[in-house]
Amino acid sequence: MSEASVASRSLLAELRTLFRSVGFRLALNYGLLSIMTMAVLIALFYIQTIGVIKQGNARLVMNSVHRLENLFDREGREGVAGIIEQMLADGAESDNELYLLLDETGAIVTGNLDAVPDLPSNRERVVERTVSRAGNGVDAAMIARRLPDGATLVVGREMSDQRSMERLVERALAAAAGVTLLFIFGGTAWFRAHLESRVEAIRRTTLGVGAGDLTIRVPATSQEDEFARLDADINQMLDRIEGLMDGVRHVSNAIAHEMRTPMTRILAGLRTADRSDSTLEQLRDANRAAIREIEALTQVFGKLLQIAETEAGTRRQEFEPVAADAIMRDVVELFASVAEEQGVTLVDETEAGIMVLGDRDLLAGVAANLVENALRYAGSGARVRVGAARDGDDAVLSVVDNGPGVPPAALEQLGTRFFRLNRSLPGTGLGLASARAVVKLHGGTIGFADARPGLAARIRLPAFDA
């Protein structure tokens, strides 16, 4: 391959890259549009200016020829010849004026033209011709008239002023076009560079994030343009992704941790039993203990899967209208005897007719979970109030206890997988996470607040009106 073709190829490639740049294309299109607008404006200006001058010249020529014709009527050919000679000699405007008087045979009687121009005679219109005067060609607006005695009168006006004006306008236009082009190219380059610098900041960030660094953000700018809004959106998205990633990381760490403890226990139990002097009973006990632990683990995993599946939430279309207040009352009734045994007063504060669109069993599971938590943590002598009420367009299901409550810092973490307030009490740390997933599936929210004293758990679901 020759060097030239390589060079032309790389130039082509560069041009193609340039054309692929959105900034360049945008600026170029904009520039082309400006050029077209300019061209139209210039053309109009040109035509108007030159047109005015042209009309002026034509009027002068016509006036002159009419005057001479009148003179002919009064004073005949000699009078006309005399006035022409006088006008050409007076020096006023004589540079611009062109006259020629011919006799019947076409011989020049008088005038300042070297030859007879080829002109149609007796027309009312002025035409443009290049004629010879004193050996020089001049552009002129001319008219020829046949006089009643057979002579021909030619009157013209040199168009030098028109030509010079034309040249002036053309030069001005060329200069303007040049400056415009310069501005357009410069503007395109600047626009493209500016666009690229703004995009570059975003690209650097996304590349960094793609490479695995979730902490970087698009740097803030003082501008408040489209890019600033895009930057803000991207940063917000990255915040959310980072949060989700942290959540996933936390969950997998928690799973690993939650697994390790029972695994260690199982291993220790089996190893202890696995000795040559172990009795059959010892081996069997170890086996049973291992099975129990593994069953508990299986339950944890089942629960995790269930939460994941609920969170994926694709089955909402199977929901039916259910009486949320009835579910809450059933749960109160179900737990009444447990509460009694624990010395806790379970109070039914449900209002009637609270309907939501949902799944009865799932909602009952959530309510049971909240009541179980309240019974477990509120302690003997506590009061647990279970409510179902309407608040605007929402149905609010609540379980409020007056026990020791939850430290404010931990309120936020309730419902996180494996988060447990008190690790010495039995539990998987998945109950509230599952409740949160179910409530989310129902299009609602679950919130925990300080009941001063105690914990208030409130579920907000869109109320269903038949």
Added chain:
Amino acid sequence: MWRCLIIEDDAVNAKYVADGLRELGHSAIVCADPVAGLQAATDQDWDVVILDRMLPNGVDGLSILATMRGIGRKTPVIVLSALTALDERVRGLKAGGDDYLAKPFAFSELAARIEALVRRARTDATPAQLAIADLRIDLVNRRVERGGRQVQLQPREFRLLAYMMSHPRQVLTRTMLLEAVWDYRFDPQTNVIDVHISRLRQKIDAGADRPLIHTVRGVGYVLAEDPEAYLGRQAPRR
């Protein structure tokens, strides 16, 4: 001994269920292929069919069940579903005399549900009166007697006892009791069912020379005169 057909393509799970059933003294045949499974389910007589929901080639186990019912096969079927208990179609099984269980499940739960299904299929309409040892329950007049002495029960306690009496000598899990007596299906995390049972037990077994309600550790409860005879058989520790 029951003849059990397991239609399940997951070999590990199928073996887990089959081994468990064989350990209980039943015979278990495994079919991994849906077509062969459908053929076996319709051609032969079974006491129970254990049917996986998700079978190879995108076959939904429920379509096999529908075909069986379509040709008049009344074999009890328990559907194993990897999907959560959210599916109304699966839940609808209960109305058709069948049952479902979401994976993963404890074998004891499956065994208890199979037992309830098979027995229900074998018994005729519920009688007005049930009796076990010296415990009698009159379902029409809602009266309970233990050793000739009348026992006063709350309505919910009565439903609980009636359900247990209609499934005597069967292990009933806590979720089965919650489902049958309270009509909710979820896993209570606490001992809520145990408290209800213990209250019922106090009223039924208090003062009697031998208890009738027995705890099956880690599984549930059984109502029986002599639990030892089959507790070992019914509730293998798996």
